[in-house]
Amino acid sequence: MNRLAIVTSHPIQYYAPVFQRLAQKNPDIKVFYTWGEESIKKYDPDFKKAIEWDIPLLEGYSYEFLENTAPRPGTSHFRGIVNPSAVKAIHQFNPDAILVYGWSWQSHLQIIRHFSGKIPIWFRGDSTCMDTLPWHKNLVRLILLHWIYRHVHIAFYVGTENKKYYRRFGLKHEQLRFAPHAIDNSRYGIDYSAQANDLRRRLQIPPGGILLLFAGKFEAKKDPVILLKAFERLQKTNVYLLFVGNGE
Structure with missing residues (x-):
């Protein structure tokens, strides 16, 4: 495995060190941020101000901000991330595999569907089945997620309940890899x-x-x-x- 494309919504303080470490081991990776460049200083409605982290989020690895044409950009709804240039940009990078963080946005689902069967799709999320839903919503979720995860070659699970979730929605044991949430040990080891x-x-x-x-x-x-x-x-x-x- 040489070239890895990573698709995620925006720079996050607990993912950036992981990308930096991956780039140290394999410089031929590239992160595609789908929310858009404006997500760097994201307005937090709960704090009522723009949040800017005090650690470098864009250093030590290659990345590209994809244009997000959504009328109402954001990660809180399915149509909040729309990237008409995503497929072309990833094709130009010519990866051997794609690691996608989350499927619940239009562009991410489009990327998964487009590249399915062409190159391996790797997936990371931390969903579980611990929430209680009415039977009809459970049925819809069962059908939808079985269809989505049919496109995934390997999924990375963060814990026991997340692993149960992937197994419930059709992924086989041999398709799962343990990848728990990580921290930057060099920062917190002081x-x-x-x-x-x-x-x-x-x-x-x-x-x-x-x-x-x-x-x-x-x-x-x-x-x-x-x-x-x-x-x-x-x-x-x-x-x-x-x-x-x-x-x-």
Whole structure:
């Protein structure tokens, strides 16, 4: 396997280090961003401001922003990503395989369908079957996803429930590869123990105290309140809960 095309919506802080590491091992990869160049400074309606990450998202690998002609660009709906030039751009790169992140946008599904049977389609997502749906919606999902995953040669699963999801919708065991969510170990492997101890002192957390940390957006779908309720029921004097984030 020499040339790998990667199709994903926009630069993300936890994917960029993966692409950089892949490019170190195989320089002949190229990432195609489908949301468009404006996604670099994406307006977050919950934070009510444009978000710009403080780590390099576009360094160390080859990439191209595809023109997105969707009237209402975004990842929240199927027609939010429309790239008339996507197929041509990928053909020009002439990859030996395509790794697609997510199928639920018009352009991504078009790419999967167009290249199916021509070159291997690799797929990554983290969906599960843990949600409860009415029987008729389950039936529609069963038919739709069986059809979509017929086009996939290999799928990368992040955990047990994600693997069950792929098996339920038609992928065979030999088509699945374990690829858990990753972090940049070089960034998080730095010894911050001095800073951590200083912060614990300022928060009045004793050396033997157990600290539970919620770091993320305060919004209903992440449900930080359920963690707070569980903590209240715990009733342990040596356990502390810290929320770090912003939002609703």
